[in-house]
Amino acid sequence: xxxxxxxxxxxxxxxxxxxxxxxxxxxxxxxxxxxxxxxxxxxxxxxxxxxxxxxxxxxxxxxxxxxxxxxxxxxxxxxxxxxxxxxxxxxxxxxxxxxxxxxxxxxxxxxxxxxxxxxxxxxxxxxxxxxxxxxxxxxxxxxxxxxxxxxxxxxxxxxxxxxxxxxxxxxxxxxxxxxxxxxxxxxxxxxxxxxxxxxxxxxxxxxxxxxxxxxxxxxxxxxxxxxxxxxxxxxxxxxxxxxxxxxxxxxxxxxxxxxxxxxxxxxxxxxxxxxxxxx
Amino acid sequence: xxxxxxxxxxxxxxxxxxxxxxxxxxxxxxxxxxxxxxxxxxxxxxxxxxxxxxxxxxxxxxxxxxxxxxxxxxxxxxxxxxxxxxxxxxxxxxxxxxxxxxxxxxxxxxxxxxxxxxxxxxxxxxxxxxxxxxxxxxxxxxxxxxxxxxxxxxxxxxxxxxxxxxxxxxxxxxxxxxxxxxxxxxxxxxxxxxxxxxxxxxxxxxxxxxxxxxxxxxxxxxxxxxxxxxxxxxxxxxxxxxxxxxxxxxxxxxxxxxxxxxxxxxxxxxxxxxxxxxxxxxxxxxxx
Numbered sequence: 182x183x184x185x186x187x188x189x190x191x192x193x194x195x196x197x198x199x200x201x202x203x204x205x206x207x208x209x210x211x212x213x214x215x216x217x218x219x220x221x222x223x224x225x226x227x228x229x230x231x232x233x234x235x236x237x238x239x240x241x242x243x244x245x246x247x248x249x250x251x252x253x254x255x256x257x258x259x260x261x262x263x264x265x266x267x268x269x270x271x272x273x274x275x276x277x278x279x280x281x282x283x284x285x286x287x288x289x290x291x292x293x294x295x296x297x298x299x300x301x302x303x304x305x306x307x308x309x310x311x312x313x314x315x316x317x318x319x320x321x322x323x324x325x326x327x328x329x330x331x332x333x334x335x336x337x338x339x340x341x342x343x344x345x346x347x348x349x350x351x352x353x354x355x356x357x358x359x360x361x362x363x364x365x366x367x368x369x370x371x372x373x374x375x376x377x378x379x380x381x382x383x384x385x386x387x388x389x390x391x392x393x394x395x396x397x398x399x400x401x402x403x404x405x406x407x408x409x410x411x412x413x414x415x416x417x418x419x420x421x422x423x424x425x426x427x428x429x430x431x432x433x434x435x436x437x438x439x440x441x442x443x444x445x446x447x448x449x450x451x452x453x454x455x456x457x458x459x460x
Numbered sequence: 461x462x463x464x465x466x467x468x469x470x471x472x473x474x475x476x477x478x479x480x481x482x483x484x485x486x487x488x489x490x491x492x493x494x495x496x497x498x499x500x501x502x503x504x505x506x507x508x509x510x511x512x513x514x515x516x517x518x519x520x521x522x523x524x525x526x527x528x529x530x531x532x533x534x535x536x537x538x539x540x541x542x543x544x545x546x547x548x549x550x551x552x553x554x555x556x557x558x559x560x561x562x563x564x565x566x567x568x569x570x571x572x573x574x575x576x577x578x579x580x581x582x583x584x585x586x587x588x589x590x591x592x593x594x595x596x597x598x599x600x601x602x603x604x605x606x607x608x609x610x611x612x613x614x615x616x617x618x619x620x621x622x623x624x625x626x627x628x629x630x631x632x633x634x635x636x637x638x639x640x641x642x643x644x645x646x647x648x649x650x651x652x653x654x655x656x657x658x659x660x661x662x663x664x665x666x667x668x669x670x671x672x673x674x675x676x677x678x679x680x681x682x683x684x685x686x687x688x689x690x691x692x693x694x695x696x697x698x699x700x701x702x703x704x705x706x707x708x709x710x711x712x713x714x715x716x717x718x719x720x721x722x723x724x725x726x727x728x729x730x731x732x733x734x735x736x737x738x739x740x741x742x743x744x745x746x747x748x
Binding site: 291432 | 474475476477481484485487488489492494495497498499500502506541544545547548549551552553556557558567568570571572573574576577578579581582583584585591616617636639643648649652671675677679680681685697701702713714717720723724728729731732
């Protein structure tokens with residue numbers, strides 16, 4: 182193992198060059214800025230950081246970001262599973278078009294998505310006009326934030342689960358049926374466990390993305406402090422006031438929360454793999 | 461093409477009751493229409509609300525043209541850099557064994573779990589005027605934050621994993637036997653890369669570049685923090701859209717948005733073509 186520390190037993194050339202390029206670009210673009218953020222936070226000190234984070238407005242923003250990301254990702258978990266299942270298993274008119282369109286949120290800039298959703302769901306918009314007589318307001322409320330986050334998180338679960346569904350051997354389902362299982366039982370006890378790891382992967386990606394999302398949300402959110410002000414927006418506001426310490430505190434809190442979320446999901450994944458065997 | 465012939469008719473025990481199927485398909489189609497197709501159409505409808513001329517005017521104003529130029533330049537720098545990085549990272553990770561490989565892969569994926577705004581904030585803290593590095597750079601007439609280099613770095617940060625993530629699984633799957641064969645036949649490193657590796661990974665590379673380009677041209681959060689929003693100088697297209705929108709210049713904002721939406725549609729089209737033609741070569745990347 183000692184010999185393999187940085188040189189490798191591969192006969193191919195180019196390790197030094199490729200490893201060097203990788204590490205230098207990684208350091209300059211990603212690691213150094215993150216280190217600066219953490220360093221700035223350490224300079225402020227834990228007690229002061231905590232005091233900043235305890236401010237009601239900041240806690241409200243962090244809670245909102247977390248709550249909305251969780252709600253949107255749970256919706257996308259269920260809807261993404263249904264969507265992937267329908268796309269793989271059923272044949273219907275427009276299936277290919279929908280399959281191609283799933284990735285639209287990846288390709289469409291978030292600012293464009295934000296103003297488009299606002300134009301539709303604002304009280305004067307096409308959907309907003311239909312909904313406001315019913316007393317439902319979407320734009321400029323927390324529901325609007327959920328909507329934007331559902332939009333940007335939509336492809337993650339579909340795209341991680343779809344290939345797994347494609348590979349399910351139908352004989353497993355047949356076997357389950359011949360053993361007397363009803364269809365719902367087969368879906369719940371045979372299919373779902375096979376999809377769980379992929380579902381969780383997609384959920385984690387969607388959650389991480391929507392927790393930090395900014396562009397699509399700020400147009401539709403209304404951005405009222407304590408109500409519809411998300412944590413990334415509060416960072417931007419603090420930066421515009423040149424309050425770098427407060428911005429750093431919120432940024433570090435967001436980093437910690439996203440890492441905690443990813444670790445939790447990772448742990449659930451390991452636990453579910455162990456429970457249902459390696460599928 | 462008749463879709464029913466694509467697969468053998470499923471036996472009743474391996475599919476859901478007819479009613480359940482129809483309800484599921486109906487829900488899925490309705491939600492997709494409301495969530496994806498409607499916003500897309502709204503962009504074009506709003507852009508053309510006052511006719512083609514107004515929309516065209518919005519696109520050809522000096523500020524809009526400057527924004528387009530900046531966005532294109534940013535993408536032209538970021539995408540090749542990312543491709544080089546992706547290839548180098550994939551080569552190092554899939555062709556050699558070294559300690560800490562899993563950790564390196566985690567680090568490459570790191571930008572996915574960092575909010576773009578936090579990325580922008582980190583760049584401000586590193587290169588801003590009140591950091592020692594930023595102050596030193598400004599003394600040497602090199603502005604990074606609120607200038608072009610900052611926008612570049614922010615875009616690089618958020619698009620960082622795109623190419624590497626597509627290439628690593630493909631090159632992992634292919635193994636290094638072909639390259640080793642070329643080596644025993646006397647080929648040098650670059651020759652191996654260009655004649656053996658590159659042809660094997662070109663579709664995955666194109667796929668990654670496509671996604672990277674879409675994100676690079678559309679990034680908003682990270683760029684918004686570092687751009688400083690100096691009209692005609694540091695406003696990319698998405699930033700310009702925000703500014704116009706906040707000034708209630710709806711048609712101009714949506715015209716620029718429509719230009720970006722067209723780009724997104726082209727991206728999706730190319731992506732679908734790639735997936736249909738090279739499904740087997742790309743399938744590996746989706747299984748992570």
